[in-house]
Amino acid sequence: MKGLYFKRTLTYREDLSLPKIDSNESLIKIVLAGICNTDREIIKGYKPGFQGVLGHEFVGEVVKSSNPSLIGQRVVGELNKGCGQCFYCKRQLSRHCLDRKIIGMSIDGCFAEYMAISTDLLHIIPKNLSNEKALFTEPLAAAISIIDTGHIKPTDHIAIVGDGRLAFMIAQVLALSGSNLTIVGRHQTKLDQFRSFAKTALEAECPTPQQFDIVIEATGSPSGMKNAMKLVRSFGEIIVKSTYEEALTLDFSEIVVREIKVRGSRCGPFEPALKLLAGNFIKFPKIDLFELHDYKRAFASKAFKSGFIISD
């Protein structure tokens, strides 16, 4: 089968073998796949040990399954497969399982015609939700994790540092609760997309320091964390959504002296994401779709989101 295989570099191949499934897995025919920032970071060296098919955001159709009622269904899937037995797995936190396998990062992912996946990671796409919108389930779930793992009051003053895809989704999720939101970014054209539901500010004209109860760092670059430190009030909270390819230097004394809380946040729940998407509460610019062999253009795309159309 055709697919994008990573082994230090990414290559397009047509000789990949069809995945085999075991007794609790499903075989998925991939329809659409989305490129995530994490995929770009893997290509730059974020997961040096990984070799296999890249990609973890997909919409597909179940071809074979340990649960026959799923065959023929349109599905999306979570990416962390835990051991099912440990402290984390027993508390629905398999994304922290020490023995977890991660789709497209430690086991074969979805930038291919077919993928094997543990059946319990699958979620059926509601009938009224298009494939293109459903492709945003995983990144939207990551945005929802901010309110899933900690409390944010609608009356809090919140800044989001970053004006990219992740920031756009986090901002829409928070705007639904009526939060007082300011987006701090570098690109006026990108910031304009937030105008209908948030205040915006250019980083160069940085808003008054230390006026936000909560600052969400979603830039993917270490400078974003430095800005977050400037913006957050003493005794406030920084929620870090970015992972960084390079090491981050931070003045921890400042965190101690100003009593700032720092909270990491990563993957989130799929069902609420599917509900928000099906209810049309979240809006996106169009996705830029490419065929697999055109992967270099797909990765270079400057569109809000790019990805692959693999079958129809």
Ligand SMILES: [Zn+2]
């Ligand atoms: Zn992703």
Ligand SMILES: [Zn+2]
């Ligand atoms: Zn586990």
